[in-house]
Amino acid sequence: xxxxxxxxxxxxxxxxxxxxxxxxxxxxxxxxxxxxxxxxxxxxxxxxxxxxxxxxxxxxxxxxxxxxxxxxxxxxxxxxxxxxxxxxxxxxxxxxxxxxxxxxxxxxxxxxxxxxxxxxxxxxxxxxxxxxxxxxxxxxxxxxxxxxxxxxxxxxxxxxxxxxxxxxxxxxxxxxxxxxxxxxxxxxxxxxxxxxxxxxxxxxxxxxxxxxxxxxxxxxxxxxxxxxxxxxxxxxxxxxxxxxxxxxxxxxxxxxxxxxxxxxxxxxxxxxxxxxxxxxxxxxxxxxxxxxxxxxxxxxxxxxxxxxxxxxxxxxxxxxxxxxxxxxxxxxxxxxxxxxxxxxxxxxxxxxxxxxxxxxxxxxxxxxxxxxxxxxxxxxxxxxxxxxxxxxxxxxxxxxxxxxxxxxxxxxxxxxxxxxxxxxxxxxxxxxxxxxxxxxxxxxxxxxxxxxxxxxxxxxxxxxxxxxxxxxxx
Numbered sequence: 169x170x171x172x173x174x175x176x177x178x179x180x181x182x183x184x185x186x187x188x189x190x191x192x193x194x195x196x197x198x199x200x201x202x203x204x205x206x207x208x209x210x211x212x213x214x215x216x217x218x219x220x221x222x223x224x225x226x227x228x229x230x231x232x233x234x235x236x237x238x239x240x241x242x243x244x245x246x247x248x249x250x251x252x253x254x255x256x257x258x259x260x261x262x263x264x265x266x267x268x269x270x271x272x273x274x275x276x277x278x279x280x281x282x283x284x285x286x287x288x289x290x291x292x293x294x295x296x297x298x299x300x301x302x303x304x305x306x307x308x309x310x311x312x313x314x315x316x317x318x319x320x321x322x323x324x325x326x327x328x329x330x331x332x333x334x335x336x337x338x339x340x341x342x343x344x345x346x347x348x349x350x351x352x353x354x355x356x357x358x359x360x361x362x363x364x365x366x367x368x369x370x371x372x373x374x375x376x377x378x379x380x381x382x383x384x385x386x387x388x389x390x391x392x393x394x395x396x397x398x399x400x401x402x403x404x405x406x407x408x409x410x411x412x413x414x415x416x417x418x419x420x421x422x423x424x425x426x427x428x429x430x431x432x433x434x435x436x437x438x439x440x441x442x443x444x445x446x447x448x449x450x451x452x453x454x455x456x457x458x459x460x461x462x463x464x465x466x467x468x469x470x471x472x473x474x475x476x477x478x479x480x481x482x483x484x485x486x487x488x489x490x491x492x493x494x495x496x497x498x499x500x501x502x503x504x505x506x507x508x509x510x511x512x513x514x515x516x517x518x519x520x521x522x523x524x525x526x527x528x529x530x531x532x533x534x535x536x537x538x539x540x541x542x543x544x545x546x547x548x549x550x551x552x553x554x555x556x557x558x559x560x561x562x563x564x565x566x567x568x569x570x571x572x573x574x575x576x577x578x579x580x581x582x583x584x585x586x587x588x589x590x591x592x593x594x595x596x597x598x599x600x601x602x603x604x605x606x607x608x609x610x611x612x613x614x615x616x617x618x619x620x621x622x623x624x625x626x627x628x629x630x631x632x633x634x635x636x637x638x639x640x641x642x
Contacts, residue, residue: 256289
């Protein structure tokens with residue numbers, strides 16, 4: 169299907185596109201010029217503004233008009249398609265931030281729920297989720313500019329997943345780049361350690377992610393882990409050190425022992441699905457049994473804070489497959505669970521396949537809602553609560569990603585990252601540092617280059633640029 173939209177005011181183009189994209193995610197949506205054929209005409213001048221919106225947006229008529237345009241389009245498309253999307257017109261990636269703001273202002277839960285419903289057509293269930301997450305996050309949110317977190321990125325994976333858009337290069341084809349990359353990363357680690365010490369900054373958490381940190385060999389992993397530990401963990405009394413092992417086919421006894429040796433207290437083993445056909449479909453080289461074996465191996469070595477990631481809406485998965493995942497993960501009994509909605513990134517092979525109209529089943533909204541309900545039941549049966557949440561563009565069904573955990577097994581780094589109240593110094597290819605000016609409610613970012621070769625060649629430039637930005641705060 170091709171959808172051609174005519175606007176009388178181009179300034180609302182982005183917002184109009186986002187509403188149509190909710191209902192027609194994989195369709196061709198375009199805007200036409202005067203005189204060209206169109207399917208839909210939208211006249212921004214015909215929108216009648218509500219008094220509540222004028223109060224909410226402090227008299228900003230343009231903001232009021234934008235929200236009313238979105239609202240009218242959403243209602244019309246809901247009637248046209250019969251589809252009910254629970255987040256309504258809300259397209260921001262951090263919906264719980266608004267709930268936290270209102271809680272701090274003294275609003276009741278019912279007042280907050282009414283706000284979400286009246287202004288954005290958000291269903292009650294999602295508004296309640298925002299409140300629950302916000303109340304839980306409140307006790308963790310950073311309030312000290314001198315307290316930071318460290319992110320270390322590994323841009324290699326055993327294979328590249330069908331849906332992936334991150335800097336994750338299949339390691340088999342990048343062997344010659346691994347050692348030079350680790351050397352460059354080690355140089356960045358040393359420089360940032362020196363900076364952190366010179367400014368007497370407090371490190372709250374360290375997160376080693378990717379890509380897949382464990383995709384390198386045992387010796388390379390041991391060497392890098394020692395450097396990260398010596399630089400950011402040893403004698404600092406940090407609250408959390410996470411390694412995102414991710415793929416079970418990259419986990420070995422030696423790497424798990426290395427993590428134990430260097431005080432890693434939280435790891436992720438991320439199957440995404442517990443169905444062998446789905447693992448093959450998304451480009452994974454491991455089986456469900458491999459996930460089970462590596463999880464049990466980690467438990468036997470004393471890891472008592474293990475996260476597992478799953479994705480709802482994977483190609484060709486439905487309720488049956490989600491039920492299989494539910495049963496398998498319930499039996500493993502992890503300490504936290506991160507439920508991601510399938511996001512179709514433009515730079516992924518999955519997006520290419522959809523553009524080429526290849527035969528891929530993506531669940532409809534009703535089935536998707538039931539699949540999400542099954543993951544909520546899984547979290548409840550595991551004795552977990554939701555503790556952080558975020559949303560992404562181009563998610564199947566316009567849903568959300570939710571982190572669940574048992575008591576005291578939350579990932580503090582995830583909360584700080586989502587709430588934007590803590591400076592994150594990020595190291596490695598495609599790692600984006602975030603400098604938070606708490607008193608000004610302002611954030612500045614510095615992104616390292618994505619290409620591994622460029623990162624290696626320009627490491628001094630990356631270090632200098634990052635420190636120059638940090639110096640504007642410290």
